Amino acid sequence: MKRAAFYLLTVLAVLWMQILNNHFLGGSGFSCDWVLIAVIYFGLFRGPLAGETMGFVWGLLIDASSLGLMGMHTLLYAGAGYLAGMLRRQLDGTKVGTQAVFSFGVSILYGIAYVVIDHLFVGADRPFSWMSAARPFVNGALAPVLFWILARWSGVWAIFPVER
């Protein structure tokens, strides 16, 4: 029960963060993809299953709230969670540098996949946007902050990753 409440509240809190971020910083070039970073966190610290499941749920909510392509963010976030989870043995997720560089790299892959899916299912060639180019850097810079918050948040609930 406690675990379910933790995951539910985390989903809502990060979703709020993302919507507030889009609302106030969306066009500034300093917009951050908090959901993507949170998915990476869950993948790195709780494994691929948690990462892709959380990514799928967040993706559904983001797709619905933005009235965008249903299924686009579910696929991208789930893929990011899976990737982070599969690489968690090779990476030390507790290091700030690793968090920043890995988030930066995943954000670039995410951006490329986003453009490809958009092109496939919308069928429109959209010019390159410098704001999209800035996003991986912002994500990389702010990833350690969200990692720290989520680690503290897990600590409050006393729900820590279980290694089997």
Add this chain to the structure above:
Amino acid sequence: MDWESYERYRATFLLIGVAFISFLLLAFQRTSAVKHLRAFLVVCTLPTERFLTDLNAVPTAPSRANVQRNPADLAGRTDWAAPAEEQRALRVLSDENARLRELLELQRRQWAGSVAAHVSGRDPQRWFQEIVLDKGREDGIAADDPVIAIVDEREGLVGRVTEADSHVSKVMLIQDSLSAVAATVLGDAFEDGVVEGGNSHDLILRFLDRGSRIKIGDEVVTSGLGAVFPQGIPVGWVVDLSLDPRQLFLQAKLRPAVKANQLRWVLILVHHANT
């Protein structure tokens, strides 16, 4: 098989399942099942949008009545320090303005009403392409309804509704590279063209004659051709002129009347067919 291998395969199978569901959702966007799922999820995320709406709430949403002051009030004022001759000129201009407004209003009567809506969501990766509004089908909104905003007591074209859900709707901005709006240059040129977006702040007015008398500073308004947008809504001002890449037409760079970053409240012109 040890636990780690099992977990790895399980995660891979789950990813395949998630990818399969995602592709189904992507491929069947227009089916009722996907639309129902979206409507349900929108209701789940709506409290957040409403919270933001309340956070940005102003006492009254801007309405067209606010900007349509009666010019006769202006002309009837007696506290002008200007000479009588200037007052007469002002009265003539005011009368002319009133007539023009009446004509404009006549053009707009096909839009039976307007609905004020708050910009409740924007995807930073589609910042210049679309906005999500907190009004939908239940408020009488339908696809292709024009959307305007009022900035500094002036109207300006924002875009048009491309998708209307029960409680929210999506608007394609004129800055979107897929957007095309039939427009007219006011002033000496008085020429028709097409305003296209470029996924950036500025707009491009295309297909002007090479010998056009258009000049920097001219205002561009909607022409009403195509019957999607009413005639006379300001789109922007000319800030630069150049020949198109094939050297066949003149094209003008426009500064939009409403900047994409200023959008908070907008007005949706509801077509009479929907009401």
